[in-house]
Each structure stands twice: as C-alpha cells, then as structure tokens.
Amino acid sequence: MSFKDFQRKFKKQFSDFFEIPSDVMLDLPKIVLVGHLQVFIENHRGIVEYTSEKVRIMVGDGEVGIDGKNLMLRNIKTDEICVEGQIKGLTLLEPGEVW
Known part of the structure; x- marks a missing residue:
C-alpha cells in the first residue's frame, strides 16, 4: 500500500x-447533473478546455x-462551476488519461 x-x-x-462529508475530507468533486441541461461541479481546480461542444474541468485527481452542444459556463466561482x-x-x- x-x-x-x-x-x-x-x-x-x-x-x-x-x-x-467525504467530498470535503477527501477533496473529491461533487457533481450534480440536472437532466440534460446543467452540470454543477463543486471542488474543481480550474478549466482545462472550453468550447461550445466540449468542456474539461480539473478536479482532485483527474478531470x-x-x-454536448451549445455549452456555456455559468456561475464560475473558486469552488463551484456550472x-x-x-x-x-x-x-x-x-x-494522464486522454479523452
């Protein structure tokens, strides 16, 4: 180990x-998907890539x-993004994994 x-x-x-809560203690992202219209991500580390069809967001140990289509960033805060x-x-x- x-x-x-x-x-x-x-x-x-x-x-x-x-x-x-484990997400706080283990520095894990909390991801909430609202239908097929919104994604809320807490505990993020920043935006890696942003286009209208693809968004990559850095989280604890990965991304x-x-x-989708017509993707837009909303409510960008230091610990939360929509x-x-x-x-x-x-x-x-x-x-290191490629998407």
Missing part, C-alpha cells in the same frame, strides 16, 4: 467516524469531461 493510499484510507475512516447546454455525456478521467 502506497502512502497516498494510506492517507486516503485514513481520511475516509476519519470522515466516517466524525460524520464529515471531468462534458460533451455548465449549461444540451449535455450528451459526462466522463470522469484519471490523471
């Missing part, structure tokens, strides 16, 4: 014991890819 795996396991047990448009797909990418 690597040190990073040990840390993650410890943080998970800690958050479970003290009833702290979130959003595929993407609106005709959403066709949502992809979770690990570090």
Whole structure:
C-alpha cells in the first residue's frame, strides 16, 4: 500500500467516524447533473478546455469531461462551476488519461 493510499484510507475512516462529508475530507468533486441541461461541479481546480461542444474541468485527481452542444459556463466561482447546454455525456478521467 502506497502512502497516498494510506492517507486516503485514513481520511475516509476519519470522515466516517466524525460524520464529515467525504467530498470535503477527501477533496473529491461533487457533481450534480440536472437532466440534460446543467452540470454543477463543486471542488474543481480550474478549466482545462472550453468550447461550445466540449468542456474539461480539473478536479482532485483527474478531470471531468462534458460533451454536448451549445455549452456555456455559468456561475464560475473558486469552488463551484456550472455548465449549461444540451449535455450528451459526462466522463470522469484519471490523471494522464486522454479523452
């Protein structure tokens, strides 16, 4: 077991014991899909790529890819972002993985 795996396991047990939400303790993204019209992402690290058909957003240990038409960024905050448009797909990418 690597040190990073040990840390993650410890943080998970800690958050479970003290009833702290895992997304906060483990620095995980919280992704809410509203139909095929909106995606809200909390705990993001910034925008990697943005076009009207593809949006890639950096999160903890990877990226979130959003595929669709007429995509627009809304409510960009330091910890939350909203993407609106005709959403066709949502992809979770690990570090170094190509979409």
